[in-house]
Amino acid sequence: MKKTQLVVIPGLLSTxxxxxxxxxxxxxxxxxADTLKDDTxxxxxxxxxxAAPGQFVLCGHSMGGYVALEVVRLAPQRVAGLALLSTSPWPDSEEQTALRRRLVAMAGERGIAAVTKLMSDRLFGAATRTEDRDxxxxxxxxxxxxxxxxxxxxAIxxxxxxxxxxxxxxVPTVIVTGTSDQVIATERSQEMAAAICGARLIALPDVGHMVPMEAPEATADALQTLIATVEGAS
Structure with missing residues (x-):
């Protein structure tokens, strides 16, 4: 952990x-990473x-995973290791785009709190949802x-x-998914793991979409292993 800089990218509506x-x-x-200023x-x-240091291990959650993959596409030499949490390489479907536009309209009409409360039912696993996390x-x-x-x-x-x-x-890659993710299906993570040579897939039982919040210890263990692999190869 001493030699390798970690860059983390938040997802939609996250800080x-x-x-x-x-x-x-x-x-x-x-x-x-700053995901608040841009619309692509x-x-x-x-x-x-x-803004990030020269070379780094990159971790992206959900929308942050979309950004992480784009970083790899633009500058693969900068990325020493990759962690993709609750994300997908697929573009938006027509149904997803229509839903996003409805949510944006709802946020403008009723406020972001109303949208967040509506989305929360799908963000957390039933076993890991708490009042504090909500x-x-x-x-x-x-x-x-x-x-x-x-x-x-x-942007999405x-x-x-x-x-x-x-x-x-x-580069060494770990893909983490919650088996109770209602936002991005676990099958997307399985597809990524199959397509990226040597990628490690971790499926967390009963965890929903908010993997960093719902399972921080398991996610940290995955990142520590990733970083150790990167440092061992350097």
Missing amino acids: HDVYRELIDVLGVAPFV IAAMARRVLE ARNLDMALAVGPAVFARQQA ITRRDQRPLLPSID
Whole structure:
């Protein structure tokens, strides 16, 4: 953990707080990417590359995983290891895009809190959902706000299909999914693991979409193993 810089990328409507327990378990101070200013995944990825240290282990959750894959596409030499949490290489479907636009309209009409409360039922596994996690999720959403939410959804809607990229990824990679994820199916993680040479797949029982919050110890263990692999190969 001493030699390798960790870069973490939050997902939709998330701040650095989504990684709070994970960071505590790891005992490191990662670089937290800014996903609040841009309306394309490519622009978010370029911002990461402009601000992050020269080479790093990259961890992205959900939308942050879309950004992480774009970082790998743009500058593979900068990425020493890759962790993809609750994410997918697929582009948006028509149904997903229509839902995102309805949620953006709802946020403008009724506020971001109403959208967050609606989404929370699908974000956490039944066994891992707590009042504290619901409250923290709402706090993050309020901090992000409806304008940024609209930008982030626009970025997600227009993201590229990253499936052709996967076979070219040649750095140590770990893919973490919750078996109770209602947002991005575990099958997407299985597909990524099959397409990336040597990728390690970790499926966490009863965990939902918010893997860093719901299972910080297991996720930290996956990252520690990844970093040890990167450092052992250097």
